[in-house]
Amino acid sequence: MLKSYSVFIARVREQVENGRTLEAAVSEAVRYCIANDYLKEYFRQKHKEEVFDMLNFVWDQERALEVRAEEAREEGMEKGMEKGMEKGLVSSIGRVMKSLNLPLERAMDVLQIPAAERAKYAALVKG
Numbered sequence: 001m002l003k004s005y006s007v008f009i010a011r012v013r014e015q016v017e018n019g020r021t022l023e024a025a026v027s028e029a030v031r032y033c034i035a036n037d038y039l040k041e042y043f044r045q046k047h048k049e050e051v052f053d054m055l056n057f058v059w060d061q062e063r064a065l066e067v068r069a070e071e072a073r074e075e076g077m078e079k080g081m082e083k084g085m086e087k088g089l090v091s092s093i094g095r096v097m098k099s100l101n102l103p104l105e106r107a108m109d110v111l112q113i114p115a116a117e118r119a120k121y122a123a124l125v126k127g
Contacts, residue, residue: 004038089113090124097125 011032015025033039089111096107104125108118 007038008033
């Protein structure tokens with residue numbers, strides 16, 4: 001039974017990847033499974049609409065999880081880049097202070113750190 005279900009799901013995915021709608025892919029997979037003795041009795045007892053509704057719910061959940069995972073990756077990348085840029089600016093402030101022998105405020109002037117962000121960078125430089 002599990003192998004038959006796996007064949008059915010694989011057939012649906014293959015059809016969707018080849019550009020068919022989910023409904024068309026399910027219909028084709030049902031026909032394929034009946035013709036090849038996979039879940040034959042199950043599909044004869046159920047209407048295609050019931051199978052589609054059930055599969056569509058599972059598919060939507062799966063897609064929602066994929067979308068959320070992608071959003072989480074993008075969010076992580078964004079945060080990582082922000083953190084890296086922040087570290088780079090802190091390092092630059094320190095180098096300007098040292099090489100030009102300037103106080104913190106003057107180094108931030110040279111690097112044109114926005115006024116709204118100066119307190120944050122001052123705290124980071126002071127450690």
